Amino acid sequence: xxxxxxxxxxxxxxxxIESSVGLRAQLGRRLEDExxxxxxxxxxxxxxxxxxxxxxxxxxxxxQTVLTPSGLTRAVxxxxxxxxxxxxxxxxxxxxxxxxxxDEGLRRVRTAVPVHLVHLEExxxxxxxxxxxxxxxxxxxxxxxxxxxxxxxxxxxxxxxQP
Amino acid sequence: xxxxxxxxxxxxxxxxIESSVGLRAQLGRRLEDExxxxxxxxxxxxxxxxxxxxxxxxxxxxxQTVLTPSGLTRAVxxxxxxxxxxxxxxxxxxxxxxxxxxDEGLRRVRTAVPVHLVHLEExxxxxxxxxxxxxxxxxxxxxxxxxxxxxxxxxxxxxxxQP
DNA sequence: AGGTCGTAGTTGCGTGTGCAAGTACTCTAC
DNA sequence: GTAGAGTACTTGCACACGCAACTACGACCT
Numbered sequence: 001x002x003x004x005x006x007x008x009x010x011x012x013x014x015x016x017i018e019s020s021v022g023l024r025a026q027l028g029r030r031l032e033d034e035x036x037x038x039x040x041x042x043x044x045x046x047x048x049x050x051x052x053x054x055x056x057x058x059x060x061x062x063x064q065t066v067l068t069p070s071g072l073t074r075a076v077x078x079x080x081x082x083x084x085x086x087x088x089x090x091x092x093x094x095x096x097x098x099x100x101x102x103d104e105g106l107r108r109v110r111t112a113v114p115v116h117l118v119h120l121e122e123x124x125x126x127x128x129x130x131x132x133x134x135x136x137x138x139x140x141x142x143x144x145x146x147x148x149x150x151x152x153x154x155x156x157x158x159x160x161x162q163p
Numbered sequence: 164x165x166x167x168x169x170x171x172x173x174x175x176x177x178x179x180i181e182s183s184v185g186l187r188a189q190l191g192r193r194l195e196d197e198x199x200x201x202x203x204x205x206x207x208x209x210x211x212x213x214x215x216x217x218x219x220x221x222x223x224x225x226x227q228t229v230l231t232p233s234g235l236t237r238a239v240x241x242x243x244x245x246x247x248x249x250x251x252x253x254x255x256x257x258x259x260x261x262x263x264x265x266d267e268g269l270r271r272v273r274t275a276v277p278v279h280l281v282h283l284e285e286x287x288x289x290x291x292x293x294x295x296x297x298x299x300x301x302x303x304x305x306x307x308x309x310x311x312x313x314x315x316x317x318x319x320x321x322x323x324x325q326p
Numbered sequence: 327a328g329g330t331c332g333t334a335g336t337t338g339c340g341t342g343t344g345c346a347a348g349t350a351c352t353c354t355a356c
Numbered sequence: 357g358t359a360g361a362g363t364a365c366t367t368g369c370a371c372a373c374g375c376a377a378c379t380a381c382g383a384c385c386t
Contacts, residue, residue, distance in 0.1 A: 004276050005213050009283045012296060013186065015303040016287075020183030021229045022311030023176065040372090050168050058335060066184045071373050073336055078372095095334040095381045113167050120172045124179075127309045128302065133175060136302045139295055140178040146290045148185030203342090221365060234343055236366055241342095258351045258364045333382075342373085352363070 016143075026123045027116070035112040040066075042116065044075060045084060045101065045109040054101035057090065061099055084108060179306075186286060193282045198275040203229075204242060205279065208264065208272040211248065217264035220253065224262055226313045247271060 028039040037045070047064055048054050056064075062072040076099050079085045084105035090096035101109075125133055191202040200208070210227055211217050219227075225235040239262050242248045247268035253259035264272075288296055 004280065005209065005272075007276075007280055008296075008300075009280060009288050010209070010276075012300050012303070013190070013283055013287055015300060015307050017183050017187060017229070018311060019303050019306040020180050022307060024180060026310055027176070046168065046173070059333090062335095066180070068374055069335065070337080070375075074372070077336095090334095093334080093382070095379095097335070109168075113170075113173075117167065117170055117172060120176055123310055124176055124306060125172050127305050132302055132305075133171075135298060137171075137175050137178060139291065139299045139302070140175070140182050142290050142295075143182040143287060144178050144185060147189055147286055148181060222363090225365095231344055232365065233345075233367080237342075253364095256352075256364080258349095260365070327386100329385090331382105331384085334380085335378105336380100337376105337378075339375090339377105340373105341375105343371085345369090346367100347369105348365105348367075350364085350366100352361105354359105354361080356357100356359090 023123060027119050030119045031112065031116055034115055035108070037108065037112055040075060041079060041084070042109070042112055044079065044099075045105055046113065048085065048099060048101040049106060049109045054106060055088070055098045058097050058099060079105075189286045190279070190282050194275065194279055197278050198271070200271065200275055203238060204247070205272070205275055207238060207242065207262075208247060208268055209276070211262060211264040212269060212272045217269060218251070218261045221260050221262060242268075 024039060031037055031039055031042055035042075043065060044061065047061060048056055058072060058076070059069070061076075062069045065072065067075060076085065076087065079099075080087060083102055086100050086102055088098045088100050090098055128136065187202060194200055194202055194205055198205075206228060207224065210224065211219055221235060221239070222232065224239075225232045228235065230238060239248065239250065242262075243250060246265055249263050249265055251261045251263050253261055291299065
């Protein structure tokens with residue numbers, strides 16, 4: 001008979017979480033050491049770098065990342081303190097604020113990206129074949145879209161502005 | 164030409180992390196609401212429940228989970244406070260300690276597991292076919308083993324004691 | 327215009343976490 | 357046996373996070 005403590009679905013969820021947490025730990029450590037950026041910061045900066053005018057509304061940024069609005073406020077505070085981004089008012093909605101990459105911020109991401117790609121190759125894509133990578137991408141996209149549909153415009157859709 | 168800001172590997176890593184974080188948020192909320200257990204607690208309890216005598220050394224538990232030894236100490240403190248687990252001394256090594264599931268603890272996991280499986284079905288395995296599930300499992304296992312080899316004895320290997 | 331409801335972002339508070347240093351023990355070598 | 361190195365946790369500290377409450381503004385209805 002089948003023990004629910006060993007259900008296959010538990011294993012799958014466990015693997016997903018362990019992979020992600022493990023990967024984040026590795027990538028974060030290396031990025032910190034070699035570029036002085038936390039993964040959190042890198043994530044925010046690269047999202048801004050990919051956006052038109054290197055700017056995004058706070059709410060959009062919060063939706064795309066792992067942070068709640070509250071967490072984002074503080075993360076942006078810290079990034080502003082070290083002059084990697086700036087807040088600017090939104091002219092059409094005085095409640096709103098844009099987070100804008102500074103020149104220094106842009107420079108930092110640009111130099112960090114190739115370094116990070118090496119780490120990625122080492123810790124993630126290096127163990128997968130070309131076809132495994134695309135398989136995995138499709139599977140994860142299904143899960144992500146189901147679990148966090150808000151995040152859709154992130155990254156892989158950057159080049160496809162909606163009709 | 165190819166903009167490194169839109170590299171495919173970044174997308175893949177992003178999807179992995181977003182899926183996992185999103186999934187944890189969903190699962191955590193529901194488990195909290197319906198069973199009064201955080202995902203963290205559930206994870207610790209189920210690992211103990213699967214172990215011989217419902218006990219594990221602190222270090223083993225730390226290696227299997229997402230926590231550092233320091234984090235684990237505190238997590239176990241909290242679980243001990245609510246009598247779901249107990250610490251017992253290790254007879255062969257007086258530095259060491261076992262975390263042992265209490266009867267109440269075992270009862271709680273046993274009732275939580277089926278509930279959690281429903282959530283899992285809803286948020287994760289429900290969007291995947293049988294074959295996609297096993298594909299995903301293999302891919303993630305590769306990544307997990309590469310990124311956190313320490314965690315190997317967890318879950319899916321429970322039934323395969325090493326020779 | 328004025329009232330109500332919704333939204334964008336910020337802040338107080340409590341909590342969980344990792345890092346580094348500390349404690350207590352074991353193991354190895356001489 | 358005893359110094360020194362290593363191991364198994366634990367604790368002090370600082371920090372990042374989420375939640376809920378708050379402020380400030382927009383949108384809509386009458």
